[in-house]
Each structure stands twice: as C-alpha cells, then as structure tokens.
Amino acid sequence: MPDWNAEQYLKFEGERTRPARDLLAQVPNTDARRVIDLGCGPGNSTELLMLRWPAATITGIDTSAAMLRQARERLPSQMFVEANISHYAAPADTDVLFANAVFQWLPDHLKQLKRLVTALKPGGTLAVQMPDNMDEPSHVMMREVAHRGPWREELAEAARARDMLPKPGIYYDALRPLCTRLEIWHTIYNHALDDAAGIVEWVKGTGLRPFIDPLEAPQRKEFLADYTARIAASYAPQADGKVLLRFPRLFIVAVK
C-alpha cells in the first residue's frame, strides 16, 4: 500500500480534529510531564497535546514516513519517531498515551490496549478514539463495489482490512480489571458536506485507501464512479442541498 497522502487527510482538518479534542477533554491528567501521541499522523493531534500540556515532553510515533515528515515540518520543536504501535513500549514515566484514530488499523487491538494499559504507571492514562463506521453506508458501499466489480479478487483483502469494533461491554471486561477508572462512549457526528462527491473526498483520506490504492488508474476511476453513485443514492440531500455524513466513533479513557 502506498504511503499516506497527508494533504488529502488534512482537507477536513477542522472536522477531523473535533474527535481528538473531545477525547482530550476527558483525559484527567492535568499536570502530565510525558505524553506519547500514538499514530500521530501529520501532527494535528500532537498540536492539541502541546496546547493542553505546554510543559510536557511530547513524542509522536507513526509508521508513515510521509506523515512524520509533515509533522516535523509543522512542529519542529517536537520529537517524532517512526515506530509500529504493535511493538512499541512507552517510557516507564509516561503519563498519557493518546491514540486518535489509529487502533482500528491494528490486528488484535484489544490485546494491544491491554498490553499498553498494563505497562502504564499508576495514574497513567490510555486515551483512544476509533471510527466505528463499518456499518454506515459510506463503508458498506465500499465493500459492495469491491465485491461486484472485475477487481473482486484483487480487493478481497481490502474488504477484510478492518474488522467491526467489538461492543463497549467487551472493552469494559477486558480493561476494567486493569484500571482505577474507565470511560467508554460513542459519539456520532453529522458532517454537513456539499454533496455525495464530498463524502467520497472525505473517505479518500482514510477508509477508501485500501480499496483504491491497489487499482490501476482506469479501474480506480471506474470504482470511484460506481461508489459515488451508490453514495449519492444512500445519502439524501437536506433542504439546503447538503448531505449529512453520519460518523460514529468509539472513545475509551482508561486510567491505570
């Protein structure tokens, strides 16, 4: 899979940053000294962490060299490290592990969450946000187009790239014994976008990538046309012509 396109991802920066802000608002560690931004991407979440804890040492980690390059340009004073969360061990004095929209990409993320909370010092917090939108038309339609086109075999892997998230009770049972405090909630945002093409642009930055990245240009175009038509049929325009992209996200704040 080619590397992340940071520019495409940042097209909706304001709206994409709201979940990170909502997550951060529930982290209780007022005087954190060491903070790790797991899956920092182009550094927009890292910037929020700097504003909350100006005196803290903040390190962003990500597997994407392109994203890290953007992050370093944006925040030259911070440390950014290329690392895979699945094999990452945070420093022992870490106060906050912040993970905005990254764990959904990791195999067996429940196991990873348990591992990271277990390694935290007492009072340390793991704060996690993940899209939980696999049942939304935006994502159901990706899998449908993948199944029905000439690219079916090529994209079989993509349709399996992300599993449905478990229910809150599963996270509760896994993490509660490891925590002094645990909050689990969903927020369902409604993003008002110009039209169906706006929804396609939105998901191009993230969820659509495993479907279109493996395709050659002509097939990609065909895939996108089919997908856009299905999106237009699934999201009826509002009175002002806009469409509301319903976007559920899962949040977990676990304090050791």
Next chain:
Amino acid sequence: MPDWNAEQYLKFEGERTRPARDLLAQVPNTDARRVIDLGCGPGNSTELLMLRWPAATITGIDTSAAMLRQARERLPSQMFVEANISHYAAPADTDVLFANAVFQWLPDHLKQLKRLVTALKPGGTLAVQMPDNMDEPSHVMMREVAHRGPWREELAEAARARDMLPKPGIYYDALRPLCTRLEIWHTIYNHALDDAAGIVEWVKGTGLRPFIDPLEAPQRKEFLADYTARIAASYAPQADGKVLLRFPRLFIVAVK
C-alpha cells in the same frame, strides 16, 4: 404530577453532569455576558455555567418550585426564576441559551427551538442536550409494564408523555436557515451501575416518574417489581457483576 424530587435526581450527579459539560465545551461564546439556563433544575448545570463565565449574569429558569429552592440554596448569588420555556422570551442581549435535558419534556420542541434561535441576537448561541433513549430497554420496559398491568388505562397518558426525538436531519433542516453555524451530534454513554436495581434508581429520578407518580403505594411497588425484573433480564451483567446502562443523548449547538 407531583413536583421533582431533587435529592433523587442528584444521586447520580457526577455522571449526570458529564453531558452538560460536553455540551458546554462546544459553545463558542468565550466572553458571554448574559447566559440563561433553561430548565436549570437544582442548579448543577448553572454551576457549570458560572465556572465557564464567572463575569456573566446568569439566570436559571425552571417550572419546578422545589428544584428552584434547591438551586437558590446551592447558588445564593444567582438569579432563579419560575417560568415555562414554552412561553419564555429571553432578554434581547442574551449571549447563550443553555438547555440541558429539558426540551424532551416540551410539546412541539422543534417549534420552540426555532422560536428561541430566531429571537437570539447575531452571534448568540442556543445549546441543547436531550436524552434520546426511548428505544433503549430502560424505556421500552416502562411502556411494556404500563401496557400489561392493571394500571393500563391510568398510565396510557404516561406512555405518550415523551415522543421519540426526530432524526438529526430534521433538526438540521429546521434550524440551518436560522444559523451561521450548526452542530448536531449524539453521544452514547455507558454508565457502569451496580445492578438492575441501580438502573431503576437512575431512571426513578427522571423517565420513570410519569409512570410511578400516578400510582398508589401498593401498585407502585408492584410496577417497580415487574419493571426491575425486566431490566435485570435486559441488561446482562459484565464480568465484574456490574451492568452497563447505555444512554444515547442528542446535542445541538446553534449559533445565530
């Protein structure tokens, strides 16, 4: 219907206040001078408003004399007024109308929301949170017990006391033409309570009141026993024996 029991309502104050805090966090008016707390109850939301805007003139309004008494005791420096939102006109210089968990009780609340936004000055904000849990077992079971018992006719009105909330798109179409900015979202909280009886205690403070208030003591006891048994059957205990009360709430922040 007897007046609100402020003590019962405050039993879960910490958890009940989180939605008000979440709503407040999205109100953009940093330097508000006049703020109205619509349906202020015992003043817990009013206290949040004071912390956010210490220099503002804050007025709490409510229809319940008992709630207002508690609010005045708690916050003697603030003004509390007995008034019905349906007939309420805010002062012309109002910056923020804050309405935490009250509009769900008002007939035709969509019309009321439009009326209040229309009357706001430019830049003024109407911020609203409402429980959207009529489809949750906690509330489905109230209606079921009401339909199946000897109190059926007596409670026919209660089962109609609150309608389902419209979908976000309905609020969007109604309010968007009146606003410069409009955010609509749901948050689904999961409250870890000790057991089924804990869920019953929780809803006793609010949603269960129209069902049990009209009943005499023996019937009320019978209703609660039947209801508690159904709740126990609907909410399976977690590994640690607790139950998760899933609680969806709708939020609207409309800036004129």
